[in-house]
Amino acid sequence: MRWASRTQFFASGFIFATWGVHIPTVKAHYGVTEAELGLAMLAAGFGALLGLTQASRWIGRHGARGAAGLSGTVYALLLAGLVAMPGYAALLTLLAAFGVVTSVFDVAINTEAAELELRNGQPLMSGMHGMFSLGGMAGAVTGSAALAAGLAPSSHLLVVAIVMACAIPLSAQWMLPRDATAFAAAGDGFRLPRGALVILGVLAALGLIAEGAIYDWSVLYLKQELGSPQQQAALAYASFSAAMAAARFSGDAMRARFEPAVLLRGSAFLAAASMTLVLLTDAPWQALVGLAGVGVGFANVVPILFAASARVPGVEPARGIAAVSAAAYLGFMAGPPVIGFLAEISSLTAALYLVVVFAVALAASARWAGPT
Template structure:
């Protein structure tokens, strides 16, 4: 009897750790979406112009990338949970006071800090998710990333409701920030103990980034180029190129977002059934062929279906890329994930800009064909996510 109870305890601990880590994925998606949803209100309240908003957005991105440069070593040394919990609390507190900004410089400072804590939580929660997945002994990474999407939808919905009821952005930020702070502090106690993430016993002799990690980062970059480009350019493609109404134009991105979220939850089962290599190869083909065919058909219905198929395809790739990076070398898990996260985040920032430049010279359909081609390259590169053999 005692042996049965002893065997049950770690299972319950792993379940609690999974839900705690899931909460952090929801909270990061919630926080970012809350800020995004209230950008128009902040712009109006502070009387900012487009250039000032652009600089503020750059500050958020810069803070995220900056944090990713050093958080990996901290997490590898002290354990992902020990870094993630205080960063999560600070993410909530920064969100809560973000609405107190009274001009462009104070908003810029607040967003820079928000980016730092977001980047820190992003790397550590992925490192912790890989560790929880290792304890489970089966793929569960897709469900974590799916809950990030749920958090984003929740934040956008709450922001829309707040705007509808004419609540100020400051009130919206305060309520969400307090909730994030409390949940991060409370659920952090259920994460796997720091002992599960021991410091390195033998310092790595490699001073650069391993080639395998750079390659995985490139795959993440390709997917993020597609995700960012669809977010920024699909409404304009439907409205300006295919001449749909303003009401129809956002539907492409909405369908993309929903299919991505839904299929992320299905990705874990598909990874178990078919393996990560087959899953990534099939997803890359669905994304590339689906979007590419839709662009060739040049019809609004085809475009919306194509964006939906692109979401289906991209949904499972990044979780498999992160799993492969996190499992490559447990001694430098967080550092490897930080590098992959940095490259992936670079795709979100650089992709839409590059697509816009191509669209100016050759048309938006040609610009959006680039993410389709990149998805096909991911399909060809699927063996990169094959799990390493023990020993």
């Protein structure tokens, strides 16, 4: 069952990385500006918000296994349409649908991971999110290789869509049965976090706004701001994801050794310093090194905060994680369009300094992660 869940996280990261690699492709294909590209990402964000209002109800009805299998398959198939739409308006519609299924899939697999962690009585969440990052690295490297080999973007997207649309429902068959995960959301609509969960949700949102900005804009940053060819620029995503995966796979041991506030503060300062290096250098290879540092810094932010949400007094652990996950996911979807609009009125380099600001804010607020 753990490997079924790990496969889902890997597939989610692979699909998301494939989208990230082809953001410059989408920009060029539809002839849009940074602001229009940001609006397209915002359409995905609104779709995600709609999905979040229904995700817990659907998971309650069908279980994480059923919800992940269906939403993940649709998520994969929509990837093939990214450069096949007849125009910009159609792209907005596709990305809105993309956001709906992405959010449902994300909540479903995190609900499954939370239940597995509770059943096993040991940290598992960092490792699960490590599989997302590993999938992101694999997707970015594969995308870079496909571009270097001259494979048409539409062909690459179609191949990835077909493979992932087969892998997701197949692996979902080995996830926990419906009744095991339905309790976490059964009969509930979307619930905003309350009390201490509000603070944890805001911190998780800050972390994922910054993380989402790297996922969606780092490739374009290397290509547009540093003049890298796209196949080299695609390595920005790979560098970030590979370092994040490595840090997440060691994250459960780190969480057992250090107090959450100490680990969160050190991680956030590392992310801020590394992102500053990325934005100050003119050398692509130094930017890739810096992005790896950003990946290490942000790697365990979400696992730390999810674990803290499971310890809030008077709140069932799975419900605490679900509430903070929802707030974090909203941040993840909101970050890229915010960066796009700031880039339009200033520059992409200036806009990405928001990542530094949010990392410093996380470090300053680390005490809210609580003691071990």
